[in-house]
Amino acid sequence: MGYTAKFLLMAFFSIVLFMVILSCVSIVLDSADSGIESNNQPAYSGVNYSQTNNSNLNETTVNRTEAVNVSLTNNSAVNASSQSAFSTTYHSQTYTWKYDGREWSYSISIPDDAYSYYQNKSHTRGDYNQYALSDYDRKILGQLVDSFREQGIQNNYTDDEVVLNIITFIQAMPYTSDSVTTGYDEYPRYPIETLADGGGDCEDSSILAAALLSEMGYGTVLLVFPGHMALGVAGSDNLTGSYYEYKGVRYYYVETTIPGPKIGQVPPGVQSSSAKIYPMVQVPQLTANVTSTFVNADSHYAYYEIYCNITNQGPGTAQNVSAYIYAEAPPFDSTKAWTPQHDIFIGNFSEDGTGYAKATLRVPRGEQARFACVIYGDNFPSKDYYFKSFYQS
Structure with missing residues (x-):
């Protein structure tokens, strides 16, 4: 194979790899750029989402x-x-x-x-x-x-x-x-x-x-x-x-x-x-379940599509609902997460309203993870929901 052909082939695979990396973030509603890192080292950061203080006394x-x-x-x-x-x-x-x-x-x-x-x-x-x-x-x-x-x-x-x-x-x-x-x-x-x-x-x-x-x-x-x-x-x-x-x-x-x-x-x-x-103050109660689907893997990461399915059990409308989706890293105490993490604004949920947030997460090969979704908003207490922890081979 000639030098020109080798160069074109390498360029083609570089473009494909770049497109795979770009596809690693997918949500139902628009979210901020998650800053996916392209290096080969396992990367994690502190769990951090923009929750407002909603600890109004209910009793x-x-x-x-x-x-x-x-x-x-x-x-x-x-x-x-x-x-x-x-x-x-x-x-x-x-x-x-x-x-x-x-x-x-x-x-x-x-x-x-x-x-x-x-x-x-x-x-x-x-x-x-x-x-x-x-x-x-x-x-x-x-x-x-x-x-x-x-x-x-x-x-x-x-x-x-x-x-x-x-x-x-x-x-x-x-x-x-x-x-x-x-x-x-x-x-x-x-x-x-x-x-x-x-x-x-x-x-x-x-x-x-x-x-x-x-x-x-x-x-x-x-x-x-x-x-x-x-x-x-x-x-x-x-x-x-x-x-x-x-x-x-x-x-x-x-x-x-x-x-x-x-x-x-x-x-x-x-x-x-x-x-x-x-x-007599409405405090909606939101519940969620987290599901994951394996997407693909490369030599460094496995990629998963995560759904956070949300229901507002009421009473009243849950205001400014957001979902913070991340892959939690050991020791599984809500302090560390593999990058990227996604803070997704969804909007208002009427009583009995349902919806979901979706994101693609990656887990380093040879590491442990647990997928998590934090539901938070203006007029209800935040709550963490998890998908079972696992070892990524």
Whole structure:
């Protein structure tokens, strides 16, 4: 073979190798240049991604305080029915209670598909406020709130009196334990489930009350005690009774499981207990799984295509979601990663939204690695997800 032919052949293989290296970064959305190194030495760096501080408190522990002054007046009521056109079959319940010296009733029909949707959602979250904040039950809960408001207008009730009526409606619901109705020792219900099931325990009625009053525009929190849960309603300094202060606002204790207790009246069993406060702030929960596919290898590296498949379990929209994808290097303590690493901005994920980020990573021959994906954003806690560690021969 002549010198010219050898030169052309070497040039051809150099171009091919250059194109292979350029193809080593592939993502669903555009990302910054990853700076792939072309030397033959194993290269790693520190794990580093541009996460903002999103450690907003989802719970706070505070002590009870007693206020003495004027309390809300007791009057109001409602008599209405509600039905949403989601499906042709429904879970129907009629609730009755006494308020303002008369009896009231409310009939509601929950579409089967809405009920099944919430039954199939996760019930394992310990931050109970999140059960009250789903985006997809707003229409049904809004209709219920509107019915109370309409009856309030007809009876010349103030907004505070409408709130008291909603509280009385919930206090009159039948108390049912989780173990009897669901077979689980602990089963926090979404508001739609509580309405369709005809009642629940203290956590269920408190979650429902928080959802309804939040929909009405009132400041509410959940008050969690050892073995008990109640509602906290924002009130001014001129109210009487027990309250728990959170971020400068007084939240007055509301018992939701039995008829009769007034706002600020704490049962003896919880009077000496501190409360964990859960504010009505959506904190979406994102989950992901990491998969890898072998692409090719050369004498120095093996190349893999990595998918990070993401789901927003809610509640609410996850804002400015990003995925940081890398091949972790020993000792697998989130401090070292083989280069390149990819910080990929994806965007917003609505509740139940799904998506993925994709990148091509390389692992030095004869080295260990573990593929990792960190999901982070503005309004939810970041979390690391891994694909099993392996030895690259």
